[in-house]
Amino acid sequence: MTVLVLAAATVGFVAGAPAPERADLDEVFVPEELPSRQAADRIADTFGETTPALVLFDGRAPTDPDVLRAQARLADQVADPTPVEARSLAHAVEQATGQDPRQLSDEDLQAAAEEVTRRPQTAGLVGEEASLLVLGFPADADERAIVDATQAGLEGIDDDLAGLEVTASGPAHLTVDQRESGEGDLQVLMPLAGLVLLVVLYATFRRASDVGVCLATVFAATGLAYAALPWLGVPFSPLLFSVAPLIVGLGVDYVLHIVYAYQDEAATQRSAPAAMERAVHRVGRPVAFTVVTTCIGFGSFLASPIPQIQHWGALIGSGALAAFVLGFTLLPAAVGLRDREQTPEDRRPGWPGVIVDKLADGVGARPIGVLAGLAILTVAAGAGVASVDVAESVAQTDTTTPAERRLDRIEATVGTQASARVLVEGEAGDLREPLDELSQALADRPGVEALDSPTQRARAQTNGSLPAEDTYRELVAEGPPGELTADGITVIELRYDDGDPEAVFDAIRDTLETSPLEAQLTGSAVIREDSSGLILPNLVRSTGVALALVGVTLAAIHRSWRWTALAAAPLGLVLVWQFGAMGALGVDLNPVTGVTTAMVIGIGVDYTIHTTQATRRALAEGRSGAQAARAGLGEVGRPVLAATVTTTGAFLVLAVSNNPQVAQFGRVAAVVIASAFLASLTSVPALVTLFGPETDDDTSEADDPAAEPEARWRLHRVQCPACGASGALARPRSIAAVGEATCRACGGAVPVEGAGRPVPSAPEVGPFQRCLRCRARWSSDGRAGTGVELERCPRCGEADDLRRVQRVPWPSISRGRR
Template identity: 25%
Template structure:
């Protein structure tokens, strides 16, 4: 450590112009690299790639005709209105024409010519019924008969459908798009359809509300919402930090140096993220919606280096040292604490690399990289800038202004001197109580948490749920691997269809489950694939009758795997129970020796709860072991006092524990981001203990324990308070985010910082005094 610091000192104090030039050149290079970053927002890919359910869903989308390659047009006649009328079907036909014209060549060809469109109107026309030309009674009877005979069509009308009256508020048109289109091309196709309905010319639609939805549009809307929010949060965080720096420094120059260092840190971080990402090394994924947290966190964490270095530099200058010696002295003294804090903080964030969610794993890596960049930049920039600025020794900067703590050090000093055991006992009781309460915290993972509040996407999803319950897109799949030319297997699948009627969460129409397989598809055409005949020939005739694409949704080309589509309403919270129930319903299929895997996006997401719970325990254990091991090893090597490493760790552990207790008091559950809170809180809380311990050991050389702790809090107090205030300000800015997990992390992360500061000033000093007295063999200090 000291070798590295000596080299940094030599560079910054002897060659300041070269250092500043190198920093500028490096920042420009990283800026070029940062421009190659890829940004992706996709909450349907939150699960582990190696999970059985995730692999099964991939197969459902890759081995069969991808059911997600669609654009959906929702027609809403409004509350109390009926869309299942001649006028309603006429509007639907007009809407179909508008959508297919907008898609152009990107629309998927249907098996019988023309575009691939699934709609209630198209199904009626296939039965020889023109919904715009028959009377209401005939239309209602035909619609009821069609939906009853083919329950899958019930997914195309809203949940309030009344088959007896022939009424429903809304219907959906599903247009297939070319599966070979790239993701960007699918987004563009959906945007064309959306734009077509924003044109006021389609008068035939009247007052009907039209909503266009696709997975591509969803991702695009999420991306727009996140990208518009990120600069705002970053700018606010910078303003907060600059305000604190102005209050502390009362120097435009020092504020400008801190500001420049922060900008360089963010640019370097995203430049390295690009190198690690898919465009280069491929070690991490593309930037996600969590990327907006990274620059805000780096603003709060990175400015600490400037605060402590500038505070110590001014202290050294006030003692009469020249600029070069003062800058070098600041780096030699506070630099050790900064380096320890850097490694500990980076380790705390790096433990999130083991998170089950790729976006969180990458987030931790990026922040860890950013902390290392901040250390490198600030330890070069601040000394070099100060030496150039104050060259000649005429300019005498004032001390860093104490923000409350230095002036109010009397209470902590009195507690540490007179009753150090009392503070330790109270802190221990609070920590144990908080940890006990934390065992009662639940872990909840909800994809809706990643939908920006107040965004157009949120409005679309809310409208979908209002009309279609859990949403028009919820489908659970049963992937069946077996020989579909074996009548025993297909007969078992038919029995499973019947069993689904008794499964809570499976949609039914007239007691018939809304489930479709190649068995039910064949039955609707009058073909029987459950007998002992040549079923391969039956499938070939079926492909000729209803089309390759229609059969391809439910049967693989080699007849060795099948897919059962089941319309469900369980949502994320009921997905695990639903999976168990469906697996039981498919017991007859499993009994034939075939393999059955039940999967859906909600099932994958629900599985994240268990993964996140295991990750929390793993991350906490890993962070504690790595950081504590590092601190103990350092203080053993430097002072032969391993207990100092434990004391330095205390504020971080106490702060993290008390934050968990606060979550329990407020009834806040762990979510996708707060599951990482404990490990992160330890990482960002360690610097407070390290700075107090290091300064105490320095002051202890020439003073008693009591005097040393008083001097430590008086001299380090302003820097600690300023450091905490800047980090706290940046984290609280996250509470302005439109993403609920980020808001929670901002509030709770701010609480962790405040608690770590309290522990560093009220608990660690008492522990140091007790240690010093014990070491000296005296009861007083």
């Protein structure tokens, strides 16, 4: 029934989701309040926005009448199914003469073209033996549709023109090529990563049904996380898929803890429902803690002004929550269906157990050596942190697509197509002299290759001189200069050398600051340059806030500054190791690899909480620091190791991607996950072995003169009848007070006779019995070593869930934590 309900809810959730939106990298990394973006939005709202497709006519003179007619014909063919705004030398001739170039004679057409080439609006459209046609498609047009429409118009256009070669490129062509290249890469790598996950899980469980249940739960949780994005109003972008392995890693860790706990409980030969119930009770609390820390940590990303960082936070938080819900509903239900008519098999031995046992032996035998090795590794990694370079752009790539090669050819033939705009407040007709001075100053800036403005167009129509006030106003009102002004704003268009765009932008901004006009530089490259400097600082700030919130959460979980510091220590180690590995591998810190820093929150905290919680449970049972460290490592080591190997293997597959960003992300992510495992499962047990308390409540031992002089006495956890506190009890201070203790929470007296009474801690005795329902434990009738077994738990009356154990440090009944 649970499976059917979950399936129905999932189908309804996915089917009822709003239609997802798509966003490119420029949109998701640009804050809306950025001045250059606001200026671009104003220009787009006033003059419209288009996506250009560049068509190069190479091999013949730009004023060749046949080339000009071919440009007009191609623009008409492309505009037939999709309306476009065409800009070329042929269209400039049509605007100047008022006639279709195809209706003019060869002599008149060539003469008109030669005259038009001197005007500023044709800058960047002509070369020595080439010319350019710019087709402006609607901004909301699909990139694939733009490419298909352009290619359809090019078919056969140069067949009748000897020596003419026509090629096309542009932003849409670049996007399509990069998308197809990335999709082709991921179509191979993602199945390969899934195969690695499958192989490792099968080697872990050696049972196909266990692997199938785990993978079904994990992939269902990942799918639900992405299905939740439309509900949250988050548009899809390529970088959202970069954190999919992180969500899978979190889900694998959750389900492995449940499955391993189930196998442990199944070893007692109890029924499947009882074994799963005990397993859920055993791991539910630490897994819930990890989900809380993950959601709080990544939830802090929502405060960032960068949309992509907000989207990462929403997606990872949703994935962790979905993995937790399905892990504790779908997984138990599926396992219960599988084992409902048979006794679960004990499949605990395996390679994770062998490795963890050896690790526990090494940490327990040489804790000082382990800590010294971690310190040396941290110092060595810290030396490489300084060599990490910061690359603020996410668009850099080492690969060259066909569209990029064609664009390079266009720029080499007719000049750079890198453009920017200056938004000037005010109508051009009212800004004659200051606008002309600004245009002349911008044209003289180094790196500016061409400029188009209302005053420049007015000069072109009056033989290079600025017309008088009345004439100028008439030209702005009726002529080409008026195309660059409307609704209280004026636009100056620039083409610049993109060799050093940052220097060009700085020079332009310096000029704008000295102008009396209120102006703002904008354009796609300007927006990227402005926003790129905000990405990493915001990512670092968000990660810092996340770590701070996680620290507060750890303090609330452990309620002890020592345990909080112990749980936080591995995170610091992992951060240093990550940046040291990046320096050694030559990987830059950019917004993509910066996500791996946030992975420390999701994976590192997860491993640490499981380790500390298991260790504290062992300490609560009265074990020494060394015994508790080994017991805690033995309990959580197997699922954590299996989760580490599966997730690291998946990321290492991505490390061989042809896309350098994906490859860098895979390598760094694999280092982070392996580091989280090493730091959590070595530093915590080693520190507990050396400095850990002998009991979880840090009580000291006291001699009892009334008993054997050498006997050492401990106090079991009991519950205060006054306030309900458990485990916060002070040790009796005298012989007369052996029968009671003081509650540290309320100060009241707590009787300790019977359940929880002080008993000798040495020697260990056995056998003893333990109730798996209320977690009470006893040896015979409360006295050590008699060996008489009871049929029912003396605390709760349970008769079925009783376990026989061979050794126990305390033979009296004690109240454990559920």
